[in-house]
Each structure stands twice: as structure tokens, then as C-alpha cells.
């Protein structure tokens with residue numbers, strides 16, 4: 001084994017990938033994508049739609065993939081004797097089908113089960129369990145249209161992984177959501193889909209709800225009480241859980257972070273909104289992870305408009321916010337897991353254990369915040385994982401991504417024992 005290969009490079013090595021290309025301007029990026037995947041060790045075949053061939057040439061794609069480019073499911077007229085079963089064997093050959101860019105038209109064809117070209121047919125002949133990644137790219141209004149959204153929902157229900165297009169300048173010259181990610185980002189999505197296929201995790205298919213970031217508690221219409229949470233820790237857990245195949249819902253306070261791929265995000269502002277959003281999953285989720293720094297108190301009443309600075313001193317009454325994690329922990333049913341964080345300055349282990357008991361948690365991740373190496377804002381964190389049965393694991397200072405993976409490893413162990 002070549003240990004110099006990173007896990008992500010290993011994910012593509014020797015894998016058979018079909019790239020389905022539809023007729024959108026983003027198709028110009030696809031020869032670069034094919035080259036990148038080949039460089040990472042994948043064997044690539046291209047299924048090009050009729051409209052796709054207007055944006056990118058068959059010759060370019062055949063050159064970079066070093067293979068024939070497929071369009072129709074019928075043998076070429078000049079060579080009628082060729083095999084007419086390629087539409088089946090190609091689908092069976094593939095370890096993943098990647099449709100990039102996916103146009104509104106092809107989404108409709110796939111959702112309806114059409115088999116009118118090689119791309120649509122491979123969608124149906126791909127072996128069960130092999131990932132289909134769909135990268136919709138089109139005008140922003142088209143993308144948001146009810147019919148496109150309905151077709152995406154149908155494809156998602158069929159098991160396809162839908163990667164939200166990016167926001168930015170579109171071919172129309174307008175700004176909006178509809179841009180296809182760059183080839184490097186597409187390759188990363190394929191790698192993580194393949195990795196989660198190769199290393200089945202007990203979290204695969206489980207529903208995990210994660211709270212992340214701060215909450216804002218309004219004083220008046222322009223001011224609020226909050227804290228320094230950036231959301232990085234919770235987002236790292238969400239991304240790592242999605243990589244393991246979990247169905248992740250991330251309930252995020254106001255933060256400036258991109259949604260990790262494969263994650264459903266619900267944006268909220270206050271603790272009350274976070275409680276309401278989380279409550280909708282209390283009965284259905286398998287695992288609830290509280291990584292948010294929820295404000296413990298909020299002003300008893302929000303002052304309408306902007307508070308004037310006429311008085312030398314003002315006083316607020318603060319009232320306690322709902323404890324979201326505790327509400328979940330105290331009502332959870334057999335088979336559900338409650339995981340919390342404890343942000344402590346003194347007597348860390350004792351206070352974390354107290355929180356574990358009081359909130360009826362299965363696992364608590366103790367951390368402290370110096371805003372230099374650990375806790376709020378920074379990219380690293382030092383966690384001590386305390387399990388209900390008393391097992392305690394002190395992790396070293398790690399990136400938040402690595403700390404998230406270690407936390408999930410422990411959650412996996414707990415899942416295996418229950």
C-alpha cells in the first residue's frame with residue numbers, strides 16, 4: 001500500500017466513474033473535471049447529452065478521458081453491428097454516476113424514468129447502492145422553480161445525492177444561485193461519497209440533529225445579547241457525520257459558514273427559534289448533538305424600535321431560555337442518544353459530569369475557551385469525552401474537523417453497544 005496517498009486520493013484510485021454532461025454553460029468545466037479525476041486514478045467514461053454536445057466537444061472529452069464518449073444508446077449508423085447492450089454494461093461497470101452540470105430538462109427526464117439517451121439509461125442501470133451525484137446548474141429562477149424543486153425532491157427520494165449549486169454571477173449576467181462548483185469541489189464530493197460507500201459506518205442512514213453557533217437574544221430592534229461562537233465546531237461535526245452517510249440536520253444560529261455538503265441546514269436566530277426547530281425532530285431523530293452556545297438568558301421584553309440613550313443607567317430583566325439539550329435528553333426514548341458539550345472554566349470534569357446527569361446525556365464533550373487554541377472561534381479544540389458509563393477519553397489539541405471525527409468514533413462505539 002502506498003501510504004503517501006491521502007485518504008481522498010485513495011478514494012478515487014481504481015474507481016470507475018461516469019460523468020454525465022448536460023447542456024449548460026458550466027459544461028465548459030467538464031474536460032478539466034475529467035482530467036482531474038483521471039489524475040486521481042479514476043477510470044472515466046463520459047455520457048454526453050445532445051444539448052451538452054453544443055457546449056463541449058465530444059473530441060475534447062474523448063481526448064481527456066482516453067475513451068469513447070457515449071451519447072445515444074443505439075450503435076452508430078456507420079457501425080450497426082456493434083454491441084447494443086452498452087447501456088446496461090456501462091451502468092454496471094460504474095462505481096459512481098456524476099451528473100454535472102445537470103439541467104432542468106435532464107432532471108425532469110431522470111425523475112420521470114426516461115431512458116432516451118445513454119446518460120438517462122445509466123441512471124437506471126447503475127447497480128443498487130452505487131452513488132449518484134447530481135450537480136444542478138442553471139439560471140437562479142429556473143433552479144428555484146417548483147417543477148425543478150419537485151424533480152430534485154423525487155431524485156433525492158430515489159437516493160441521489162443532490163449538491164446545491166453555488167451562488168454568484170450566472171451566465172445571464174445576473175447574480176443568483178445556480179453555479180456549478182469548480183472541478184476540485186466536485187472531485188471532493190465524489191471522493192467523500194465513495195469513501196462513505198467503502199467504509200460503512202453505523203451512522204449510515206441514521207438521523208442526526210446538530211445545533212451549532214450562537215443565538216441572538218434581542219434587546220431592541222438593533223441590538224442583541226450573544227456570544228463568540230463561530231459555529232465551526234458544530235459545522236465540523238455535521239460535515240463529518242454526513243461523510244459517514246448519516247442524514248444530518250444542522251440547526252444553525254447566525255454564523256458565516258458554508259453548509260457542509262449533504263447536510264440539511266435550518267437557520268435560526270434566537271434560543272426560542274432554535275428550540276422550536278429542534279423540537280420538530282425530538283421524536284424522530286436517532287442522535288441529538290448540542291454544539292450550539294445557546295444564550296442562557298434573554299431580555300424579558302424586546303424594546304420596540306431603537307433604545308434611546310437618555311438615561312445614565314438602564315436595567316434589564318433577563319429571563320431564562322429553554323434548555324434545548326436538556327429538553328431532548330429528558331424526553332428521549334430507548335435507542336435515541338443525547339450528546340452535549342460542556343464549556344467550562346473551572347472544575348471542568350465535575351461540572352461536565354453534572355451536566356451529563358442533569359440533562360440525561362449519553363456523552364458529553366468537555367472543552368474550555370481561551371479563544372487562542374480551544375473553544376470559541378478558533379480552528380482547533382481540545383475535547384475530553386465523558387461517557388455515561390464513566391469512560392473518559394482525553395483528546396489532544398486537534399483541528400475541529402479531526403476532533404469532530406473522534407467524537408463521532410465514540411458515538412459509533414456507543415451505538416454499537418446499544
Ligand code: PMT
Pocket residue numbers: 211212213214228229230231232233234271289290291292293294295296321322323324325326339340341342343344355367369375376377378
Ligand atoms: O462555535 P465555535 O466557535 O466553534 O465554538 C465551539 C463551542 C465552544 C461553542 C462548542 O465547542 C461548545 O462548547 N458548545 C457548547 C457551549 C455551551 O453553551 O456550553 P454549556 O456548558 O453552557 O451548555 C451545555 C450544553 O447544553 C451544550 O451542549 C449546549 O448546546 C446545551 N444548551 C445550553 C443552554 C441552552 N439553553 N440550551 C442548550 O441546548
